[in-house]
Amino acid sequence: TLSNNFQRFSPAFFDLIIFDEVHRSIFNKWYEVIEYFDGRMIGLTATPAGFIDRNTFRVFQCDGELPTALYPYEQAVDEKYLVKYTPYTAQTRFQRQGIRGVNLDEESRNALIEQGLEPDDIDYEGTDLERTVSNRDTLVKQWQEFMDVCYKDESGQLPGKTIVFAMTQPHALRLAAVFEEMYPQFPGLVEVITHKSEHKGTAIKKFKTQNLPRIAISVDMLDTGVNVPEVVNLVLMKPVQSYIKLTQMIGRGTRNHEACKHPEWLPSGEKNDFLIIDFWENDLNKDPQQEREPQNVPVLVSIFNTRLKLLEVTLSDRQTAVFQQTVADLRSQIADIPLEAFSVKRVYHEIEEVWQDSFWTYLTQRKLDFLRLKVGPLLRYAPDVDVQAATFTSKVERLKLQRLTGKSTAATIESIREDVSRLPDFVQQHSERRAAIHRCLSPEIETADPAQLSQIITALADQMRNRRDRVNPFLQLDLPDFMAVRSYIFLYDRGQPVYVDEYRRRVEDKVLEVIASHPVIAQIEQGQAVGDDQLLAL
Known part of the structure; x- marks a missing residue:
């Protein structure tokens, strides 16, 4: 460890x-x-x-x-250590409007019927693309847009070194297959490089040092730590929620011309900037106040805190079964804290009383706060955590708390049922687990008391590692799509992005505002004489 x-x-x-x-x-x-x-x-x-x-x-x-x-990026660009980027955005109709059978033309509806689908049942948001549905022609239009606008090499024929950021491994493979079908004259131009690639180290080295491939399609692998100075195109084929991650992705293209060893791969043999082709309207200039690095609470700590809340709710009646069971569960967790860990050793003298029976004889709010602040965080050092079992336990403990506090339980119950329904037959048919499984999948769980919920944890938590994979209702379509929006983006005023059409509208609105309100304009309209100073001010 x-x-x-x-x-x-x-x-x-x-x-x-x-x-x-x-x-x-x-x-x-x-x-x-x-x-x-x-x-x-x-x-x-x-x-x-x-x-x-x-x-x-x-x-x-x-x-x-x-x-x-x-040493900010802007300063590094000004001092020529890095290069700036040019943002370009494009989205297809289906990305913006979704795929809805009621909005499709007759030809597309007939195509769905031939595929055995009911057109009126097709109802996908644009954000569902490549998550629950894929449309081949959407990928075609995205590749066409890329080939039209991407930075080419010195010959002007082939794309310069490009990293495409895909959503998933299947998405990456679909992108590669569609490209190869569209451009058979360019064998070897594109390659999928992900954590699932058999020889990913060799593939990255090949992308970096050899002429081909020019386009590397990646899924959460080439986002960081890969240095290919000749990269001149970054293609965002997915929405990126984390600005930190987006910044790291952008960093793949920032190396300057002096770092490049192959000028023949660069536009006109030089690298002065690089192009970001964004198909998902990512926020390239997010306000730092809108995002902070999320702090993930370890699942054992989360369970511990939920159980402490259960004690708070039942503190007025310490003789109840739920109070006694929760105390036993907390003490069992505390027994898992590794006393040999350095961080535990250094505070053990402050918390050693929690291992003694006398601490638990009469619990108070002060003691619960002490457990939450001083003891619970140490569970992050517990070894050999069964994450699947702990996650299921966390859900059931949360259901107990929701039941006792009168909060909605529907979402939690549905999640528990989904977990249990994926258990294989040999688990579901086991005599000691059959009753717990029945309780989860039947209406009984909606009225189960804390003791019955604890029995569910005991019977099923350690079996969660045996769950079957989720059924994937992924649908593949091939309906005609088209580019609905395409535009370069101006960056001004601290890097805020302004689309070309939007920029034109803002300028025109400002001019009209001045015309409507400026006193000098009013004088001119009325045929009155104006002086040189007034004209200069205008």
């Missing part, structure tokens, strides 16, 4: 420790290392300062939310 590894060294062993990618919840992941060693520590990240978690600044003793040293 991490504890066993770093504790082989003395706290003073290292004079300097450097952490890379420190935006990634460093307080949770590397807290033990930070607390254990005495050496100086430096944290590095390419993430804009506004998107770094506050804990990270505190860990590295920064002043407020200001990094010790900052």
Whole structure:
């Protein structure tokens, strides 16, 4: 484990420790290392300062939310160390309007009928594309748009080095297949490089050093850590919710001309900028206040906190079965805290009483707060966590709390039923589990008391690792689509994006506003004389 590894060294062993990618919840992941060693520590990240978690600044003793040293992308571009990007956006009709049978023409409706589908049952949002439905002609139109506008190599014939960011492995494979069907004259031009690729290391090296492939289609693999200076096209074939991730993806294209070893792959033999072709209207200039790095609460800590809330609800009647069961469950969790872990050792003297029976004789709100703040977080160090079992347990404990507090239980019950319905036959037919499974899948769960819900956890939680994969109702269509929107984007005023049509509208509105309200214009309209100073002011 991490504890066993770093504790082989003395706290003073290292004079300097450097952490890379420190935006990634460093307080949770590397807290033990930070607390254990005495050496100086430096944290590095390419993430804009506004998107770094506050804990990270505190860990590295920064002043407020200001990094010790900052070299922003804009400055690197101004000083020619990196190159700027040109954003281009395009979306098809189906992306913007969705695929709805009631809106399709007769030819498309007939095509659905020939496929054995009822047209009026087809009702997909644009955001469902490549998640629950795929339309071949949409991919065709996206590739056509790419080939029309992408930065080409020195010959002007082939695309320059390009990374396409796809949603899923099947999406990446569909993109590659459609491209190869459309452009058979360019064999080897495109290659799928993902974590599932057999020889991904060789494929990345080939993409970096050889003429072909020119287009690498990736799924969460080439987003970070890949250095191909000649990349001049980034294609966003998916929506990216995290601005931190989007920034890392953009970074794949920022290397300047001096870093390039193959000018023949570059437009006119030079790299002055790179092109971002965005098919999903991603926010390239998100406000840092709108997003912070999400802090994931470990599932065991989440269960612990839910059980503490159960105690709070039942604190006025400590003799109830639910109170006693919850106390037993909490003590069982506390027994799993590894006392040999460094972070546990250093605070053990503060919390050792929770292992003693006397602590639990009479629980108070103060003690519950103590458990939440001091003890629960230590469960992050528990070894050998069965995540599937713990996740199921968390849902059932949450259902107990919802039942006792009068909150809606529908979504939680549906999630529990979905989990249980995916258990294989050998689990469902087991005599000791049959009753619990029946209770989950029947209306009984809607009225089950906390004791019955605890029995469900005991019977089924450790079987969640045996669940079958979800049934995938993915639908593949081939209906005619077309590009509904296409435009380059101007960047101005602190990098805010303005579409060309929108920019024109804003200018025209401003001119009309001035015409309607400016006193000098009014004088001219009325035929009155105006002076030179007035004209200059206008």
